[in-house]
Amino acid sequence: MTVKELVDQFDLEVVAGPDLKKEIDGAYIGDLLSNVMARAEKDNLWLTVQGHQNVVAVALLVELSAVILVENFDYEENAVQRACQKGVNLLKTKKKSYDLACSFCESNI
Amino acid sequence: MRELSLHILDIIENSRKAEADLIKIKIEENLTDNLLKIVIEDNGSGIDQHKLEKITDPFITSRTTREVGLGLSLFKSAAESCEGDFEIDSEINQGTRVTADFKYDHIDRAPLGDITTTISNFVASSGDQVDLVYQHYYQEKCFKFDTREIKSELEDLSIQSRQVTAWIREYIEENLAEIRGGEAF
Numbered sequence: 001m002t003v004k005e006l007v008d009q010f011d012l013e014v015v016a017g018p019d020l021k022k023e024i025d026g027a028y029i030g031d032l033l034s035n036v037m038a039r040a041e042k043d044n045l046w047l048t049v050q051g052h053q054n055v056v057a058v059a060l061l062v063e064l065s066a067v068i069l070v071e072n073f074d075y076e077e078n079a080v081q082r083a084c085q086k087g088v089n090l091l092k093t094k095k096k097s098y099d100l101a102c103s104f105c106e107s108n109i
Numbered sequence: 110m111r112e113l114s115l116h117i118l119d120i121i122e123n124s125r126k127a128e129a130d131l132i133k134i135k136i137e138e139n140l141t142d143n144l145l146k147i148v149i150e151d152n153g154s155g156i157d158q159h160k161l162e163k164i165t166d167p168f169i170t171s172r173t174t175r176e177v178g179l180g181l182s183l184f185k186s187a188a189e190s191c192e193g194d195f196e197i198d199s200e201i202n203q204g205t206r207v208t209a210d211f212k213y214d215h216i217d218r219a220p221l222g223d224i225t226t227t228i229s230n231f232v233a234s235s236g237d238q239v240d241l242v243y244q245h246y247y248q249e250k251c252f253k254f255d256t257r258e259i260k261s262e263l264e265d266l267s268i269q270s271r272q273v274t275a276w277i278r279e280y281i282e283e284n285l286a287e288i289r290g291g292e293a294f
Contacts, residue, residue, distance in 0.1 A: 033183055034110040054182050057167030061179070082168060 001109065003066045003089050006045070010103060012068065015075055016083035016090040024065045027104060029097050033058050040064060045109075047097045051075040056082045056090070065089065070097045112222025113147065113211075116187060118231070119180040120149045120207055125235055127153030129204065132239060136224070137246040138213070138289075145193075145211040145218070156199040164197060184209055191215035225285065229278040232256060236268040243281075250288035254281060 004020040006012065014020070025043035030036045031050050040046055042063045048055065051069050056079050059067050066089035069075060075083075075090055083090045093100055110116055117134060124132045129151035137146040156164060163169040167182040185195040188209040199205040211218050228243055236256055243254040259277070260268055267273070 032111065033179075033186075034115070037179070052186065054167050054179065054186055057179055057182065086168070 003091075006066070006109075007091060009107070010093070010100070012091045012093050014089070015069075015092055016080050016088065018084050018087045019089055022065045022089065024109065027101065027109060028064075029101060037062060045104075047100060049073055049097075051079060053079040053082050055079060056086065056088050059083075059088045060086050066091050068093060068100065070095060070100060110183060110187070111219060113145075113187070113219050114222035114224045114227040116180070116184045116209075117147065117149065117224070118227045120184065121151075121231055121241075123180065124149070124151035124153050124205070125239055127151065127155070127205065129153030130239055131242070133242040133244075134228075135244045135246075136221070138248070139246070140213060140248060143213045145213045145221075147209045147211075148206065150204065150206040152204040155201040155203055155205055156197075157201055161197065161199050165195070181207070187211075187219060191218040225278060225281045228254070228281055229274055232277055233269055233274040236274075245285060245288065247288045247290075252284040252288045254284070 001024050002020065003022050003024060006024060007014055007020070023043060024045055026041065027045040027047060028036060028040035029047045030039070031048050033050065033054055036046060037058050040062050043065045044062070045066050045068055046059060046064050047068045047070055049069070049071060051073050053076060055067055069090070069092040072092070072094045075092070080090060082088070121132050121134070131152045133150040135148040137144070139146070165182050165185045167179050181197065184207070188195040188211055192212040192215055193210040196208045197205065228241065232241060240256045245252045256268055263273065
């Protein structure tokens with residue numbers, strides 16, 4: 001599944017979408033950036049409550065398919081700018097991580 | 110990072126790579142002012158003004174010059190997310206000083222963690238090349254550890270040798286427990 005297909009299927013908001021054709025492979029949930037760096041895998045989706053520019057740096061390093069900011073939090077402006085420059089997809093949703101992850105699971109993501 | 114001691118380890122590794130031969134770590138636990146302060150100072154090669162302005166920008170250090178890493182960016186956001194402050198000063202060929210303040214009882218403040226292991230492992234791997242001064246304040250009490258003083262007592266034995274680092278470990282552990290009155294981190 002691509003990020004674009006995910007956005008359509010789960011009604012996610014695209015905040016920065018420079019590379020929506022990226023393929024998704026699994027997901028990781030966490031808010032401690034060093035841990036995400038260590039444990040998330042390439043092409044994972046990343047569900048988090050953090051919206052600052054370090055998030056974009058971590059997504060870029062680990063080569064994640066997209067960041068999903070949950071619980072209706074907002075990204076900081078410089079994070080959005082960086083994401084557009086560096087080709088990192090930033091999405092958001094009103095849902096909580098657990099609920100979103102459950103619906104992903106039902107769709108075998 | 111899960112523990113502040115891991116941030117400290119990351120910073121002193123930077124110092125070592127910057128060819129410092131003396132690193133000073135100061136930790137102040139000031140419960141009266143609800144403040145935890147960490148200061149790390151080295152005499153390494155320093156960072157020029159231009160680079161210093163962008164040193165905590167993760168994109169300056171993440172991809173192109175991977176050897177520096179996200180360490181400082183993460184340390185800065187750890188301090189700021191606890192209503193604290195972060196500062197870095199540096200002068201070429203003089204050294205660098207990193208200061209991080211945390212609100213002591215902030216709910217998001219990571220625990221100090223295993224500082225004994227951080228210090229003793231660093232001495233075990235780099236003690237021959239790099240001297241370390243570690244000062245820890247808890248309220249009015251203070252404990253100071255200086256590898257230069259230990260080396261002057263050692264004569265021919267390396268500070269990196271097993272029996273010395275085992276002793277250092279115990280020494281730090283006992284002294285920390287003493288100044289902190291048995292209080293857990």
